[in-house]
Amino acid sequence: MNAWLTMENLGLTEGGTRIIDDVSLALGAQRTVVLGPNGAGKSTLLRLIHGLLHPSGGTLRWARPVSQAMVFQRPVMLRTTALANVVYGLKLRGLAADECERRARQALAHVGLERLAKRPARLLSGGEQQRVALARVWALEPELLILDEPTASLDPASSREVERIINEIAASGTRILMTTHNLGQARRIAEEIVFIDRGRIAEQTPVAEFFKLPRTAAAQDFLQEEMP
Numbered sequence: 001m002n003a004w005l006t007m008e009n010l011g012l013t014e015g016g017t018r019i020i021d022d023v024s025l026a027l028g029a030q031r032t033v034v035l036g037p038n039g040a041g042k043s044t045l046l047r048l049i050h051g052l053l054h055p056s057g058g059t060l061r062w063a064r065p066v067s068q069a070m071v072f073q074r075p076v077m078l079r080t081t082a083l084a085n086v087v088y089g090l091k092l093r094g095l096a097a098d099e100c101e102r103r104a105r106q107a108l109a110h111v112g113l114e115r116l117a118k119r120p121a122r123l124l125s126g127g128e129q130q131r132v133a134l135a136r137v138w139a140l141e142p143e144l145l146i147l148d149e150p151t152a153s154l155d156p157a158s159s160r161e162v163e164r165i166i167n168e169i170a171a172s173g174t175r176i177l178m179t180t181h182n183l184g185q186a187r188r189i190a191e192e193i194v195f196i197d198r199g200r201i202a203e204q205t206p207v208a209e210f211f212k213l214p215r216t217a218a219a220q221d222f223l224q225e226e227m228p
């Protein structure tokens with residue numbers, strides 16, 4: 001597998017604590033899910049990869065530059081319509097106004113929200129707002145989409161809908177790197193699981209093997225607690 005991102009001895013220290021501790025990791029799968037206990041450093045690792053945090057040490061090397069976007073647990077909606085929220089990102093890319101609107105409408109249709117295009121985004125339900133957030137990034141056609149627990153605050157039905165959209169974005173050719181608290185979802189989306197424990201990579205394992213028999217005791221304990 002050709003790595004699209006290689007991290008070597010990556011570290012992040014905050015106030016004397018090593019949050020990311022000597023991480024060496026090569027990512028090559030199209031769909032990677034990062035799992036690990038609360039506070040393990042999953043969000044921090046994704047933020048380092050997306051460039052929102054600066055490592056205290058080590059290197060992060062891209063095989064080639066990739067366009068990327070990130071989606072968070074709680075979507076940040078501008079105080080305007082759903083459509084304008086999607087148009088906004090496209091405008092920043094310098095596209096002509098009619099092209100922005102055309103692409104934004106298409107992206108909203110992809111996430112099943114055409115009929116809510118003119119609604120104020122902040123009045124939509126949590127699940128609908130997350131779908132607007134996904135339309136916003138999908139319209140940009142990033143090569144890599146990073147998602148940090150995108151369904152953690154959603155009800156099961158909205159969660160399944162968001163999962164369906166993530167799978168469609170993946171099918172359109174975008175690489176997926178995400179975390180989730182939902183192990184069923186991890187299983188359905190991932191090709192490869194990266195398991196992180198106390199800031200360190202415990203293992204990197206193909207998904208079927210991970211859920212059948214993880215290699216490390218830390219991951220075995222985690223699965224036993226999460227899926228007794």
Ligand SMILES: Nc1ncnc2c1ncn2[C@@H]1O[C@H](COP(=O)(O)OP(=O)(O)O)[C@@H](O)[C@H]1O
Nearest residue numbers: 014015019036037038039040041042043044045
């Ligand atoms: N800016 C920060 N300063 C100090 N500690 C932090 C900071 N950000 C995160 N942490 C700590 O680092 C650890 C990892 O956090 P996080 O990456 O959010 O974990 P996860 O997403 O796996 O739950 C936690 O113990 C958290 O409290």
Ligand SMILES: [Mg+2]
Nearest residue numbers: 042043044149
């Ligand atoms: Mg987190």
